[in-house]
Structure formats: C-alpha cells, structure tokens
Amino acid sequence: xxxxxxxxxxxxxxxxxxxxxxxxxxxxxxxxxxxxxxxxxxxxxxxxxxxxxxxxxxxxxxxxxxxxxxxxxxxxxxxxxxxxxxxxxxxxxxxxxxxxxxxxxxxxxxxxxxxxxxxxxxxxxxxxxxxxxxxxxxxxxxxxxxxxxxxxxxxxxxxxxxxxxxxxxxxxxxxxxxxxxxxxxxxxxxxxxxxxxxxxxxxxxxxxxxxxxxxxxxxxxxxxxxxxxxxxxxxxxxxxxxxxxxxxxxxxxxxxxxxxxxxxxxxxxxxxxxxxxxxxxxxxxxxxxxxxxxxxxxxxxxxxxxxxxxxxxxxxxxxxxxxxxxxxxxxxxxxxxxxxxxxxxxxxxxxxxxxxxxxxxxxxx
Amino acid sequence: xxxxxxxxxxxxxxxxxxxxxxxxxxxxxxxxxxxxxxxxxxxxxxxxxxxxxxxxxxxxxxxxxxxxxxxxxxxxxxxxxxxxxxxxxxxxxxxxxxxxxxxxxxxxxxxxxxxxxxxxxxxxxxxxxxxxxxxxxxxxxxxxxxxxxxxxxxxxxxxxxxxxxxxxxxxxxxxxxxxxxxxxxxxxxxxxxxxxxxxxxxxxxxxxxxxxxxxxxxxxxxxxxxxxxxxxxxxxxxxxxxxxxxxxxxxxxxxxxxxxxxxxxxxxxxxxxxxxxxxxxxxxxxxxxxxxxxxxxxxxxxxxxxxxxxxxxxxxxxxxxxxxxxxxxxxxxxxxxxxxxxxxxxxxxxxxxxxxxxxxxxxxx
Numbered sequence: 106x107x108x109x110x111x112x113x114x115x116x117x118x119x120x121x122x123x124x125x126x127x128x129x130x131x132x133x134x135x136x137x138x139x140x141x142x143x144x145x146x147x148x149x150x151x152x153x154x155x156x157x158x159x160x161x162x163x164x165x166x167x168x169x170x171x172x173x174x175x176x177x178x179x180x181x182x183x184x185x186x187x188x189x190x191x192x193x194x195x196x197x198x199x200x201x202x203x204x205x206x207x208x209x210x211x212x213x214x215x216x217x218x219x220x221x222x223x224x225x226x227x228x229x230x231x232x233x234x235x236x237x238x239x240x241x242x243x244x245x246x247x248x249x250x251x252x253x254x255x256x257x258x259x260x261x262x263x264x265x266x267x268x269x270x271x272x273x274x275x276x277x278x279x280x281x282x283x284x285x286x287x288x289x290x291x292x293x294x295x296x297x298x299x300x301x302x303x304x305x306x307x308x309x310x311x312x313x314x315x316x317x318x319x320x321x322x323x324x325x326x327x328x329x330x331x332x333x334x335x336x337x338x339x340x341x342x343x344x345x346x347x348x349x350x351x352x353x354x355x356x357x358x359x360x361x362x363x364x365x366x367x368x369x370x371x372x373x374x375x376x377x378x379x380x381x382x383x384x385x386x387x388x389x390x391x392x393x394x395x396x397x398x399x400x401x402x403x404x405x406x407x408x409x410x411x412x413x414x415x416x417x418x419x420x421x422x423x424x425x426x427x428x429x430x431x432x433x434x435x436x437x438x439x440x441x442x443x444x445x446x447x448x449x450x451x452x453x454x455x456x457x458x459x460x461x462x463x464x465x466x467x468x469x470x
Numbered sequence: 471x472x473x474x475x476x477x478x479x480x481x482x483x484x485x486x487x488x489x490x491x492x493x494x495x496x497x498x499x500x501x502x503x504x505x506x507x508x509x510x511x512x513x514x515x516x517x518x519x520x521x522x523x524x525x526x527x528x529x530x531x532x533x534x535x536x537x538x539x540x541x542x543x544x545x546x547x548x549x550x551x552x553x554x555x556x557x558x559x560x561x562x563x564x565x566x567x568x569x570x571x572x573x574x575x576x577x578x579x580x581x582x583x584x585x586x587x588x589x590x591x592x593x594x595x596x597x598x599x600x601x602x603x604x605x606x607x608x609x610x611x612x613x614x615x616x617x618x619x620x621x622x623x624x625x626x627x628x629x630x631x632x633x634x635x636x637x638x639x640x641x642x643x644x645x646x647x648x649x650x651x652x653x654x655x656x657x658x659x660x661x662x663x664x665x666x667x668x669x670x671x672x673x674x675x676x677x678x679x680x681x682x683x684x685x686x687x688x689x690x691x692x693x694x695x696x697x698x699x700x701x702x703x704x705x706x707x708x709x710x711x712x713x714x715x716x717x718x719x720x721x722x723x724x725x726x727x728x729x730x731x732x733x734x735x736x737x738x739x740x741x742x743x744x745x746x747x748x749x750x751x752x753x754x755x756x757x758x759x760x761x762x763x764x765x766x767x768x769x770x771x772x773x774x775x776x777x778x779x780x781x782x783x784x785x786x787x788x789x790x791x792x793x794x795x796x797x798x799x800x801x802x803x804x805x806x807x808x809x810x811x812x813x814x815x816x817x818x819x820x821x822x823x824x825x826x827x828x829x830x831x832x833x834x835x
Contacts, residue, residue, distance in 0.1 A: 115800060118796075118799060118812045118814070118825075119814065119816065132504075136501055136504065136505065136524075139497075139501065139523070139524045139814065140501065140811055140812075141810060141811075141812055142799070142810075142811075142812025142813065142814050142825060143814075144523060144814065158504065158509065158526040159501075159504045159524055159525075159526070160524075161523040161524070393761070396758070396806065396807075396809060396830070397806075397809075405803075410800075410803055411800075411803055411804050413803070413806050413808075413809075414806035416806075418783075431483075434483060434507070435480060435775075435776075438770075438775055438776055438778070439776050441761065441762075441778045441779035441781075442761075443778075444761060444762075444778075445506060445507075446505055446506075446507075447483045447505075447506055447507025448507065449483070449484065449504065449507050449508075449509065451484065460483075460507060465761070
C-alpha cells in the first residue's frame with residue numbers, strides 16, 4: 106500500500122510497468138504506457154496475449170509460478186494487474202520480491218470473491234443487493250429467505266461476463282442450480298428492481314482523486330453491451346455515486362483506476378453491484394471523449410505522476426463488438442463519428458469481447 | 471503503385487503491417503495500427519528501435535540485405551515506410567518479393583534527393599526556391615548566380631533536421647562549404663524571403679483524398695520546434711496549399727499520408743520547401759485535435775480502409791521536446807491542457823527528438 110504521507114518521486118519515463126494479465130485491458134494499458142515513454146512487461150499464462158503483442162516484454166508463466174513472478178518483479182519498476190482474478194498468492198509473491206503493487210493486495214482480495222466484496226461494502230455501510238452465502242444444501246433455503254425471490258445464485262469466485270450465474274425463481278431452480286455447482290462456494294443475491302445500471306470510473310494517486318462522469322450501462326446475457334455518457338440520472342444520484350466510489354477508494358488506500366457498478370432504483374436509491382479494481386469496459390469511452398483516457402489515468406496514478414483532467418469534451422456511446430459482431434468492423438469504420446478499437450483476437454468462442462466502437466456527439470450538458 | 475481503377479478488398483484486422491524504419495514515426499504508426507487490430511512488424515538496422523518496442527515483431531537487418539527484406543516482405547501483408555531515406559533498392563526488393571509497397575517507389579525516389587524533388591516539382595509547374603545542382607568547383611559560381619545571395623548549400627541526399635546545410639553569404643562561404651562536403655553531390659538553393667512556414671498533411675487511399683488543416687511551423691537550428699493550428703493564413707492561401715498537395719499526390723498515384731512543406735511569402739505566394747512521403751512531425755497535433763490521427767489515416771489508406779474524418783475539433787499547439795528538454799516532462803504533465811507523448815529514447819545526442827507535447831484550446835475558427 107502506498108503511504109499517502111510519503112511523497113515519493115514519480116516514476117521516470119523509460120521505466121518498465123509490469124502488468125499481470127494479458128487481455129485487452131492490458132493491451133490498452135500497455136498502449137497508454139508506451140505513449141508516455143514507459144516500457145511494458147506482460148505476465149500471463151496464455152498462449153496468445155492481446156497485451157503481449159504490443160508490449161516490449163512478455164513472460165508466459167503461471168500466476169502460481171512464484172519463481173517466475175519474482176523474476177518478473179525484479180525486471181520491472183512497478184507492478185499492476187488488469188484482472189481481479191489474479192491469485193492473492195501471486196500478489197504476495199510480487200511484494201515478497203520487493204515489488205510495488207498498485208492497486209494493492211486488499212483490493213484484489215475483496216473484489217475477487219463476491220461474498221468478501223458484499224461483506225466489505227456492508228462494513229462501509231454501502232447498500233448492495235440482499236445476499237447470503239451458500240455452502241451447503243441446508244443454507245439454500247435460508248438464502249432464499251434472506252435474498253427473496255427471484256434471486257441469482259452465483260459462484261463466489263471467477264465470475265465475470267455473467268458466467269457461473271443462475272436465475273432462481275423457486276426452490277426447484279435453486280436445488281438444480283446448486284447441484285450443478287457441485288459444491289463450489291456460492292452466494293445468493295436478491296434481485297434488485299433497478300431502473301438502470303451505471304458505473305463510476307475513479308482514478309486515485311497518492312496525491313489526488315478524480316472521477317469520470319458516470320456511464321449508463323446496458324447488458325445482454327450478462328455481458329456489457331453498451332455504455333452511454335452522460336447517464337440519464339439526476340445530479341444528486343451522480344454525486345452520491347461519486348461519493349460512494351471515493352469512500353471505497355479511500356478506505357482501500359487505493360492507487361490506480363477503480364470501477365464501481367451500481368443499480369439505480371426508481372427512487373434514485375443506489376446499490377453497488379460490484380467493484381472492479383482495474384480499468385473497466387464501461388470506461389472505454391474515455392479514450393475518445395476525454396483528454397486523458399482511463400488507461401492513461403491508471404498508468405499516471407501507479408507511476409506517481411500528476412493526474413490529468415477527467416473532463417469529458419463530448420457525449421459518447423461505446424458499443425462492444427462481441428464474437429462475430431467484430432466481422433462487421435467495416436460498417437463502423439465507414440461512419441466518421443465512430444472510432445474503432447480491435448483487440449487483435451481471433452473469434453474462438455461466442456460471447457468473446459473482440460473490440461469496441463465509440464460514437465461521439467457534441468456535449469449535450 | 472495501386473491501380474485506382476481496381477477495387478481491392480480492404481486488409482482485414484489481424485493482418486500484419488510491415489514498416490521499414492524503426493524511429494518514433496514507426497512507433498506511432500505501430501500504435502495506431504495495433505489499435506485497429508493489426509499486427510506490426512518493424513524492419514530496421516538499429517540496435518535500439520522506438521518502434522520495435524511496441525510492435526509484435528522486429529527484424530533487425532540492413533536495408534540492403536535483400537534476403538532479409540524478402541523474408542520480411544513474405545511475413546507481412548503490406549509494406550510501408552516511416553523514413554524517406556530507405557534505399558530504393560530496398561523498396562525494389564519488397565516488390566520483387568511480391569510485396570505491396572505504399573507509398574510507392576517513385577515517391578521515395580523523388581523525395582530522398584533534393585535535386586530530383588525540386589526538378590519533379592518544377593515539372594508539375596509548382597514553385598520552389600531557385601536552385602542549381604553543384605557537383606564540381608566550376609558549378610559553384612554558376613549556382614550562386616542562379617540562386618542569388620544569400621543561399622543555402624545542401625547535400626542532395628540524407629538531409630533532415632538541418633543536417634548537411636550551410637548558409638552562403640558570399641563566394642568565400644560557398645568555397646569553404648563546398649570543400650567541407652568533400653565531393654558529395656549538392657544543391658544550391660536561393661533564400662526565400664518567407665513570412666511564415668506551413669505544412670499540409672494529406673491522406674490518400676485508392677478511393678479518396680482528404681486534407682488536414684495546414685499547420686504553421688517554427689523551426690530552430692533547422693529542427694521543427696512548434697506547429698500551431700490554425701495557421702495565420704488566408705482561406706485562399708490555405709486552399710492553394712491544399713490544391714498543390716493534392717496535385718502532387720495525384721501525380722504520384724500516392725497511397726498513404728503525404729506531407730508538403732511550404733514557404734508563404736508576404737504576398738501570399740507559395741513555394742514548396744520539401745515533400746515527405748510519410749507521416750510528419752508537423753502533423754502530430756492530429757493525435758489530440760482530430761478524431762483520426764495522421765497515423766491512423768496512413769494505416770487506413772495503405773490497408774484500403776475508408777478514411778475517417780480529418781476535421782479538427784480543437785485548436786492545437788504541438789511543441790517538440792528536443793534533447794534535454796524531455797527531462798522537463800513533469801512540467802508539461804502538470805498542465806491538464808497538455809498531452810504528452812514520449813518516444814522511449816535515451817538522450818544520446820543534442821538535438822534528438824525525444825517526444826512532443828500538444829496543448830489544445832477550443833476551436834477559434
């Protein structure tokens with residue numbers, strides 16, 4: 106954890122940023138870092154890596170190969186991650202090898218387990234969906250009582266893009282879903298009758314915190330489909346969302362970009378859906394609509410640089426290109442209001458995020 | 471050369487763009503290309519390469535190593551260059567190996583020799599400074615007569631950033647400068663009493679041509695110091711500069727980004743100073759002030775993609791960070807109107823371009 110009371114020198118250009126994880130977020134982080142004159146070094150076990158292709162170095166090793174992690178740590182000047190499912194043991198191996206890890210271990214630990222995350226938010230008096238852990242057949246009935254029906258049974262770990270989730274309408278659904286999980290620790294979450302979903306992207310360094318405007322998010326089959334800025338929310342909802350995000354970041358002594366997803370109820374009441382201790386899909390619009398993208402903000406924060414402005418100069422609509430949709434890249438490119446970003450992936454499975462396109466309009470607010 | 475009458479399919483994302491030259495222009499081209507989902511492969515003889523560090527592949531070999539050039543060509547889907555001093559023999563080796571080279575050989579040949587360039591412009595009835603080749607002691611006196619005094623004696627080849635140039639005030643200056651050149655073929659150029667210098671960045675594909683707004687350029691010691699947009703020129707001067715740039719691009723059957731530098735005389739009369747068959751330092755402001763940067767425009771053009779908009783949404787001032795100036799990066803980063811780009815180089819010699827910073831302001835025109 107960075108000690109906020111200790112001013113340390115900003116990391117000079119030419120230094121190497123180590124990134125745990127090799128997906129598209131690491132790719133865009135790497136592109137932002139090299140633009141600022143940094144070198145990047147990707148660490149990931151995958152055979153193909155969208156990030157590895159644009160980085161100066163790439164270590165291909167397992168996250169639990171602590172010898173490789175130590176070697177990687179010693180080869181770089183600061184370590185960050187682009188994925189919250191990095192094992193905490195890997196994070197520990199970084200710090201044990203004398204590395205600086207931003208965001209820190211605690212953010213990782215809290216965010217990679219839905220139960221820890223919900224309990225943590227509760228400890229800060231931040232509202233979430235009603236929840237109850239499910240670790241046994243006996244707990245199932247009680248969980249339905251607490252969460253109410255309909256509810257969603259989710260695995261505690263390794264859930265993203267709607268994976269490991271089942272909608273529960275009655276006790277039969279619950280039994281079937283729980284059986285299918287085969288003993289994997291789970292959490293039952295009550296359904297929140299939300300009007301819309303928004304997310305706040307926050308950047309925090311040891312010296313300052315700044316917020317991008319909240320984005321309004323549409324999901325399809327559990328995967329982010331579209332983010333629109335500005336969100337159709339009142340100023341007070343916007344302010345409260347920002348306040349909650351800051352509260353979390355401060356409590357975690359957070360360094361880097363943090364994303365907080367919210368459900369907005371009809372009354373304007375906010376409940377946090379989840380937090381992501383990293384740059385986030387719902388913040389990709391910042392590449393085009395802001396002077397400083399979320400990726401640059403993250404790099405500046407972890408490098409101890411002053412943060413730039415998070416001000417938005419345009420309205421934006423970011424749409425993910427999922428699976429085969431990316432084959433229609435040419436249709437987007439023909440529109441001069443569109444900016445295309447592709448991640449250099451091959452379509453290997455349906456639902457894979459292949460790229461995104463951002464449409465800008467003059468600012469309306 | 472691309473046949474404008476033949477519609478060929480655009481190069482699909484995932485293809486590899488081969489770039490001859492490994493400097494900062496190649497680096498920024500590579501960053502723009504990977505963003506669009508392309509892979510990049512850099513070819514350059516240098517031990518260190520700003521471009522090689524952000525590319526998926528890097529062949530380190532001499533431009534005259536035709537076996538290596540052929541191997542490189544066969545490993546990529548299209549070849550371009552970021553430096554006009556690539557030997558034409560290297561360009562020929564690309565086409566002989568079956569590669570597509572954009573821009574073509576002719577642009578390279580014309581632009582890498584100041585005498586060919588001036589003669590070529592003359593053939594299109596485009597004004598330049600008065601000039602005369604100098605290849606012998608005898609030619610020196612005649613050259614002064616044609617060019618007038620003061621004049622500038624320049625080597626015909628390998629001149630950039632003011633290298634290989636001497637200002638000539640009298641016959642003694644001329645003798646000393648010519649002797650120092652030790653027989654290197656030269657050109658005497660008359661001094662143009664210009665009011666300002668501007669440049670036009672043009673992008674041309676097989677299907678369309680578009681122009682960025684002209685930039686007004688300030689040089690110091692022969693090196694570009696600052697580019698400001700909009701330039702302080704009348705609409706008719708702006709239109710004429712664009713017309714001349716288009717005339718050159720059309721005549722060369724040009725594919726890619728072309729830069730044309732002009733002297734603007736007091737009367738508004740334009741003379742072309744030089745042309746660069748590549749992305750250009752005076753176009754770096756397009757990264758921040760336009761939806762599509764000159765780098766993306768070049769990649770789109772050579773890939774046969776539709777070009778996006780070259781419209782400028784903001785006024786811009788781009789300043790080069792030369793040599794030790796780059797050590798003051800932090801001063802720029804503190805200003806939220808500034809965007810910093812560093813090339814990942816070490817200061818090895820004075821005058822080296824280390825990076826640039828772009829300041830934006832709301833559009834004034």
